[in-house]
Amino acid sequence: MSHLNEILLTNIFLILIWLAYEFLFSRQRLFQANRIFLVSGSAIAVILPWLPWQIQLGSFSAPVITIPMAMDPLPLADPGIVAQSGMITASTQSVNWLSILYWSIAGFLALVSIAQLVRLRIWARRGKALYQNGLKIVPLNKPWSAFSFFRTIYFPAPFDPHSAETLLILKHEEVHCRQLHSLDNILMLIIRILFFYNPVVYLLTSRIRLVHEYIADEETAGTDKAEYSHTLIRHQFLVPGLLLMHSFNKKSLLKRRLSMLFKNKQTRNAGWNYLLALPVISLMILISGWSATAQDQAKKSKEEIAKMAVEKELTKAGFSKADIDEIKIRIDGKMVEKALMPIDLKYNGEDVFTVVKDMPKFQNGTIEDYRNWIQKNVEYPADAKTKKIQGTVYITFIVDTKGQVVQPEIIRSVDPILDQEVMRALKTSPAWTPGMQKGKPVNVAFAMPIKFILHGNTTQKLKEPEEENPEEAAAMINNYNDSQIQKGKQAFQIVEEMPVFQGGGIKEFAKWAQASVKYPSIAMENGIHGTVYVSFLVTKEGKVEDVEIARKIDPSLDAEVLKVIRSSPDWTPGLQRGNPVNVAFNIPIKFKMQ
Template sequence: MLAYFLKVNVAIALFYAFYRLFFYKDTFFGWRRTALLCFFAISAAVPLLNIQTWITEQKPMVAMVDLYANVVLPEFTVSPQTTIDWKNMIRKAATFAYWGGVAFLIIRFFIQLAGIIRLACRCRTVRIGGSNIHLLSREGGPFSFFHWIFIYPSSHTEEEFNEILTHEQTHARQWHSIDVIISELVCILCWFNPFAWLMKREIRTNLEYMADARVLENGYDSKAYQYHLLGLSHHKAAATIYNSFNVLPLKKRIKMMNKKRTKEIGRTKYLMFLPLAVLLMIISNIEAVARTTKQLATEVIEAVDTSMEPTPKAITHTNDSIPEDVIFEVVEVSPEFTDGGMDGLIKYLSKNLKYPVEAQKAGIQGRVVVKFVVDKDGSIIQPQIARGIDPALDKEAIRVISAMPKWKPGTQRGKAVKARFTVPVMFKLPEDAKGEPAYAPVNTQLEEIVAVAYKPSTPNAKVEGDVFEVVEHMPEFPGGVQGMMQYIARNLKYPTEAQKAGVQGKIIVEMIINKEGNITVPKVTRPVHPLLDAEAIRVIGSMPKWKPGTQKGQPVNVKYSVPIMFRLQ
């Protein structure tokens, strides 16, 4: 919602600049009215047009999207509550300030609305020229609200009265109050955005241009009408939700009345806002386009088609033949935390995990990896420690995972199935709580990557000095986790002999990333088959330089593990 809200406000700012650049000085008042309302509508609609939804519907033959979104999990860090969370406090204060401003403006809006209704009930009403005219009991500027017209007749001559009536009837018959209310509501929701208020001012001014033009079209003298406007300039400018006869600035209105009419060919420029709307949609979805491009999908599909040859020994299932007790490691649609997806899972763990006091006192910290199964009905079963560091921390991680609400279950070919899920949880003490942190030997967890292609390897470098297993800043592949997934997916090739033999499984490759970021001494710690093991070592060894890990600001050698899944389709 925050991203959507920000995109709406950016769009309003861009449309206002576009309006000032192209439409501000022409005399096509009706077209300008339509364009201004369309700017608000498009600003609200464009962020909802999500290209990523269309892209993700194009189902590739490999589980790249599931791997990135659901298997390669973020690390959940739990620390003792010893410091003030300034970031959270600022966010809450900003939220409170925003909704406080919205509440104030809503109250102001309804007070103005109630004032107009009360005035309409108190004033004497007469019928003139097919309109209900409410006669004000004391001196004030004429104005209208929908089909209600308010005039203090004693202040005007008959000619002036007729001019005012024509002006306000134009507002009433063309439903200008709808434009005013829409602009008021936008300003209430986007009160902090100055461009929303500027757009509202342009809408109000353009409505006055339309009514002024109608008065002159009915044959009233232009100069006399302009002097009449100047005579009413001592009244307070309208700042409420009605259409006021003497709305300021009068200088703009008088200049526009004396302006030469714009040539008809000028209407074609109003079509230019359509490409601007398309451009905004592309900008709004630029992140999704960058992550999931058509080129990447085509490369993955072509790689699968050319490198993976199905054999009679490949394991396949139909909806009716999936065994009841089978637990899937990877499924077509992965399980999802019900309340907010991945963000909801992060919030749940952050809110419910507690750092055991005895572990704090003993200075124990590190990463606990918990594996569990999401059952067909979404319930959490079989939670277990895949990698533990201390009984107290392990117990706390199991407790919170077991207490999770039901998930949305994973599905295979449209049928709910049991699926395994892994969550790494980091318990970390602040440095001032017990001196310098202790670093327990913990391997980095990633999960599965599907093999699909081939690329030549590069030589390895040497290791000099101590080798760390966990450091303050772990090594990073160019482009992050997503970049590493794409690299492995493009460069691994499923050996043909292994395909024919029906060999598949998960290989874990351990390597050391040295101080220069080079891959060194890769080795298989969990083998499956010599052919698959050799292919995994070849591609890991061919990786480009990483950003090295650092400890206390200095680059160090770091041990790193990458699981790679070879699976027959």
């Protein structure tokens, strides 16, 4: 997922903080206030765009709770033929050289910073350290000005602890150590590494360092500002380019430090100027919240566009309107992105798709024509009729780039006798016209349930219920497991006879839940909305148990969903091979403000 919007906002906010400081506060002598504004403002500028919150603009009307009539976002079904939803695109992705370049530079800068920390550590351990006022003083045999990092002061040799000038410099560095200016430097170093391409970051870093020196100068100079200024001038030595240290004197900052040192004190009312920071921060909050809201709306628009594309292509592929509506309902949030990818399956080293622009055609017809061909060619084995074996065999197969039916596989077996008959029929399948994606033939996978049902002395194959629910026909293409273990209980997702709720299926339960769920008042007041995904188990006794939130939105919405689902009336349990079994469900419940 791209975070271009957050990155752009962060850079804009950093520029805004720098402009506010330069034009409003840089000439003020309230140095601690300037430090707080620069450091906290920079941190807010970086963090604010990434916070998961929105500002709701416009008016609200009555809340609406929408529960899509869908069971689980994974399996999808055409009557008799099952395919995953979505417009499928090629999986090949170009290398993102810009991202590689960015992380290479950022990684290099991080390594350089780590190397400098190691260098300071080596100097501190190898040098003959002295201790004074709880600080560690490390003499260095280098022609540099003194500098500090946290509670360690690095002083150029020779170190004379009795010299008045030495004591003055130590007092200056002690201010940096005591006020933890190194923490500010570390924060700005992280920002510099992440946003190295933004020149304003370097300007902010320079201003924070300058404010640190103002603070130390003011406290160290006392009343004898002339003597202190002479000391600054005498120490115009070269300073190592260490990003984290505080140097007693840096030539590029000397003129400003001397100018601020002799500047008159601020008036009592000068502090009121910092109230101007409030509209600056408020503007950043407003822009960030508005941008998050705009992104959410854009995401919803993208989902709608994806649904329209899916509807268009599935119509071409011969899907009925009811099945297309079912597929569109299932496309939600990340499911759109997932739908735009090939499935995790390869054939002859090439991607396998489930829905493509031009679906494979069987004898110039649609999927329904192939289904009719299967119905005519699958025979009910005599041994199965004698033994009264019946049930639904789920199969998968691939129509390859040459139109051949390849890799037929039983993904849910009933009995070897029925399985063999299904495999026999598939292996005799005539060729298809292959599916096309971007003008090229591609592999397309299908899944199909084949029902063998005994009715007295007659038999029927592929019998369809009058209104077949997706859960009664769906099967996963990728090696679907017959059952799963959920909290120590064997649970199925699809069984021969799905659980019944008040005479209906999952749609009837959705209607009941929609009537029972109430929009929490606290969520309404705070404009909280979204889709809560809840999973539960209908046990072999027909009880609803193991209710859990699979995807959370807000504690108030989550609690309301849990309360309602747990209060569900009893179901008629699902049956597998004539025996009641546990069946797992997963439904989305959408809370929407309108």
